[in-house]
Amino acid sequence: xxxxxxxxxxxxxxxxxxxxxxxxxxxxxxxxxxxxxxxxxxxxxxxxxxxxxxxxxxxxxxxxxxxxxxxxxxxxxxxxxxxxxxxxxxxxxxxxxxxxxxxxxxxxxxxxxxxxxxxxxxxxxxxxxxxxxxxxxxxxxxxxxxxxxxxxxxxxxxxxxxxxxxxxxxxxxxxxxxxxxxxxxxxxxxxxxxxxxxxxxxxxxxxxxxxxxxxxxxxxxxxxxxxxxxxxxxxxxxxxxxxxxxxxxxxxxxxxxxxxxxxxxxxxxxx
Numbered sequence: 003x004x005x006x007x008x009x010x011x012x013x014x015x016x017x018x019x020x021x022x023x024x025x026x027x028x029x030x031x032x033x034x035x036x037x038x039x040x041x042x043x044x045x046x047x048x049x050x051x052x053x054x055x056x057x058x059x060x061x062x063x064x065x066x067x068x069x070x071x072x073x074x075x076x077x078x079x080x081x082x083x084x085x086x087x088x089x090x091x092x093x094x095x096x097x098x099x100x101x102x103x104x105x106x107x108x109x110x111x112x113x114x115x116x117x118x119x120x121x122x123x124x125x126x127x128x129x130x131x132x133x134x135x136x137x138x139x140x141x142x143x144x145x146x147x148x149x150x151x152x153x154x155x156x157x158x159x160x161x162x163x164x165x166x167x168x169x170x171x172x173x174x175x176x177x178x179x180x181x182x183x184x185x186x187x188x189x190x191x192x193x194x195x196x197x198x199x200x201x202x203x204x205x206x207x208x209x210x211x212x213x214x215x216x217x218x219x220x221x222x223x224x225x226x227x228x229x230x231x232x233x234x235x236x237x238x239x240x241x242x243x244x245x246x247x248x249x250x251x252x253x254x255x256x257x258x259x260x261x262x263x264x265x266x267x268x269x270x271x272x273x
Contacts, residue, residue: 025059029076043077051088053120057081067120085120089181090131094138096189103150108189111162113138113169114182122177130176134169138183141168151190158185 033040048054048069056063058080067085075082094111101107115134117123123130145165146154154161166183173180232242 025079026076029079032078033076044074045072046075046082047072048084051086053085053087055083055085055120055124057083062121062125083124085117085123087117087120089114089116091115092131092135092138093186094135094142097139097143097146099143099146101146101151101154102148105151106191107146107151107154109142109146109154109185110187111138111142111165111183111185113180115169115173115178115180117177118179119177122175127176130178133176134173134178134180137172138165138169141165141172154188158188161185 033044046054048071050070053067053069054073055067056075058076060081063080091112091114094113096108096110098106098108113134117130127133142165145161145168149157149161162183162185166180169183170180
């Protein structure tokens with residue numbers, strides 16, 4: 003595909019190229035004239051974790067970003083933007099969010115990102131760090147606004163992964179790679195915390211009553227079976243009396259209640 007340009011555009015390009023060539027020649031001539039001092043102004047060093055984007059007469063210099071290491075530039079012609087390529091982390095300020103089930107919660111997060119294309123981070127966005135930070139805030143609010151309170155509390159990992167993918171796609175034209183997003187804290191209103199605590203306590207009390215009722219039922223069944231066994235053998239009832247007496251005597255009580263056998267009372271009644 004061949005791009006067609008008008009005569010005016012062709013003329014502007016020729017004039018721009020001619021004027022640019024003159025400025026570059028003048029800059030090189032000045033460097034030669036002031037050679038003993040020129041190296042202090044035309045040499046720059048960038049660290050291993052940095053890259054330098056050089057704009058020559060407002061255009062990206064051929065070859066893309068320079069560095070790391072030592073490189074030369076022309077004073078008064080080149081504009082240098084040093085870009086840090088290391089991973090950067092920032093805290094998303096606490097955001098008050100209205101969830102899907104109309105509950106207001108305060109959520110904050112932390113985002114880890116790094117610049118993978120220095121040229122895009124300089125040419126496509128004004129301030130890449132500020133833009134990424136603001137985009138993370140709006141993304142957090144929009145994403146959690148579609149979730150219920152129970153989903154926010156139980157699905158933090160899924161929310162973090164989804165937010166990381168959304169931010170990575172949105173910041174790709176800026177040369178940014180979002181490596182990780184973590185939801186740090188979910189704070190609930192005090193009245194909601196008290197209500198949830200009361201609900202949990204009531205649930206525990208109800209569960210305890212059910213367990214106690216089941217224990218009473220099992221105990222009553224066991225007592226019924228024991229009564230049926232004792233009823234079949236009168237001697238077993240007498241042994242039970244003696245066992246009860248031994249239990250009472252072991253407690254060192256001053257008063258001992260001895261149950262009178264019913265059969266003995268019947269014998270006295272017959273006489």
